[in-house]
Amino acid sequence: MPFVIGIDGGGTKTTCLVKKVGGKQQEIARFQGPGTNPHVVGFETAAARIGELIRGGLEAVNVNTEEVAAVCCGLAGVGRNSEEQRMQKLISYELDSLKVSEYCELSVCSDSYIALRGALQPGTDEGILVISGTGSNALALTSSGKLTKSGGWGHILGDEGSGYFIGMKALNYMTRACDGRDKATMLTSLILKRLQLEKAEDLIAYIYGERPEKREIASLARQVIEAAEHHDEAAENILCQAAEELLTHVESLFRKxxxxxxxxxxxxxxxxxxxxxxxxxTFINGLRKRNLGVYQEAYQSPAYGAALVAEELAHPSKQ
Known part of the structure; x- marks a missing residue:
């Protein structure tokens, strides 16, 4: 029986899932390796890491490379045709070096698409996936196969409702509270402790001098969530704003x-x-009040979604 491989490539880690074609067992193995966002690690390095992860995974489960019928790689940072084509070419070289079958199919797409495919229940051919992590975006799939998206503009132009959005809102509220333009909040003590700063004024050197990375700012969402669990008004307001921003993604996809x-x-x-x-x-209640679809928990992982796409490549008639 042939096998398919699904790759979920993020900025910090990459997951490789090996699945039998048509097998009742959803997966036979899952492995992790370093990040493969080509804009973070470079296109050539990303392809090499994917090749090595596939090689090690197949060896671990004793699957011959010639038994691989299809591979789908959903990668962070790959959202335009030119990027997909470049990665497709580089990963093809890696697969050739692994001596996979010449009939092995390969697809390279965005990590959002495989996340959506994995999230939808079996038999569901349309839906919307909203992603809120370090950044934010949303993707919709219609029953006719049309894809539309909202967001994905990056943290300078967008990422509303994300961890970065929440972290920056918290830092801004701290400055307002320090000035007396807003009420005091426990965010101040929690975030100062997290950043190892003595006072709110130290944020100036931290932001403009150290220039923290997007991921570090996004990590401050943990302190906002903690403060909200203690019913801090500022933290609760920030998180509700984030939920509202995520709802606007859904509204835009309904309009499209x-x-x-x-x-x-x-x-x-x-x-x-x-x-x-x-x-x-707040997000789920907003969907209900505005008649923006029916919320369902994600069915499976993005890596599983990539494996599903790979299986469709191996058997096009089943799409």
Missing amino acids: NPEFTEQTVVTAAGSIISYSKLVKD
Whole structure:
């Protein structure tokens, strides 16, 4: 029986899932390796890491490379045709070096697409996935196969409702509280402790001198979630704002796809949705009140979604 491989490549880690074609068992193995976002590690390095991860995974489960019928790689940072084509060419070289069958199919797409495919229940051919982690975006799939997206503009132009959005809102509120332009908040003590700063004024050197990375700012969402769990008003307001921003992604996708109805499946993924009950509950209640589809928990992982796409490549008639 042939096998397919699904790759979920992120900025910090990459997951490789090996699955039998048509097998009742959903997967036979899952492996992890370093990040493969080509804009972070470079296109050639990303391809080499994917090749090495596939090689090691197949050896570990004793699967011959010639038994691989298809590979799908969903990668962070790959959202345009030129990027997909460049990675497709580089990964093809890696597969050739692994001596996979010349009939092995390969697809390279965005990590958002495989996340959506993995999130939808079997038999569901349309829906919306909202992602809120370090960044944020949303993707919709119609029953006719049309893809539309909202967000994905990056942290300078967008990422509303994300961990970065929440972290920056918290830092801004701290400055307002320090000036007396807003009420005092426990965010101040929690974030100063997290950043190992003595006073709010030290944020100036931290932001403009050290120039923290996007991921570091996004990590401050943990302190906002903690403060909200203690009913801090500022923290609760920030998280509710984040949920509202995520709802606007869904609204935009409904406008782009008039065939969507109040029965359209909406699911969500990412650390903010996973760890903040307030964001998740506000988001789900907003969907219900505005008739923006029906919320469902994600069915499976992005890596599983990539394996599904690979299986469709191996058997096009089953798409």
